[in-house]
Amino acid sequence: MDRRSPAESAPETATRVRIVLVDDHAIVRHGLRSVLEREGDLEVVGEAATAAEALTVVESAEPHIVLLDLKLSTGDNTEGLRLCGQLTERYPELGVLVLTTFLDGGLVVDAIHRGARGYVVKDVDTTELVRSIRAVARRESSFDSRSAAAMVQSMNAPSAEPGLTERELNVLRQLAHGLSNREIGGELFISETTVKFHVRNIMRKLGAASRAEAVYEASKLRLI
Known part of the structure; x- marks a missing residue:
């Protein structure tokens, strides 16, 4: 029997949103878990510090949402982007919400191209973060105001003068x-x-x- 993707394992009317936290800092994950589990409709079902751990945890925990930092243990932001693409390719219904310190329009656009449904910076307040998680769980897009502005600026940048394809x-x-x-x-x-x-x-x-x-x-x- 074919295995359903994580998000497909719960009905549209599910009252609890299952979340996996992916961040290379344990203290950040613990803080997020403490904040999110105060909400009655949110449940943290797994944590991971690396891309490899994340793939394993998502496979077993079957979350609806992955809260993903772009900067993982390798020290650059490309591993997080690659992981985003891997997750959304394997589980098309999975909602990936990027939560990172990087505020860069190009990264926002790149994350979207790799299947992320939202992008927020880490100093966002709890209320806005929870709102974003719930929006992504409803299969909507969600960006904090600064990420949205950076994305628009990046997309409105002048076209390639040298004629690059x-x-x-x-x-x-x-x-x-x-x-x-x-x-x-x-x-x-x-x-x-x-x-x-x-x-x-x-x-x-x-x-x-x-x-x-x-x-x-x-x-x-x-x-x-």
Whole structure:
């Protein structure tokens, strides 16, 4: 018998929202659990500090919501983004709500592209956080005011003056996160050879002599 996704295991009218907390700091998870479980309709059913732990916990706990920090134990924000994509691909009905310290329009947009339904910063007040969790549980989107503003600013940024294609822009964003050609290929589901081709074109169009210079030039043009 096929296994249902975590969110599909509960009816639409469920009175308790099952939540898994993913954050590499135990004290943050404990604080969140204490705050959220004061709400009668919210229940923390699992915690994880790493992406690997999160995949295991979500599989067993079958939550409706994953509260996800982007910065996990590896020290960068790409692992959290990759985990977001993995979770939403495996469990399309699962609601991923990003809760992070990073306030960056590009990250907000990237998280949405990877299936997140909401994005809030960690200093948001408890009332707004709970409101966001309930909205995502209803399969709505939810963003705090600053995240929404950053996202709009990012989406309204000037279009690529050098004439970069959408694929080249995607590769450029991964370059900005410090990924290797092989890692970029894995993220975008293209071969390493194809990545090298796109990187050469990006450098040529931006007049850059290195990958780092390409990222710098792109940042000046507000492409990333």
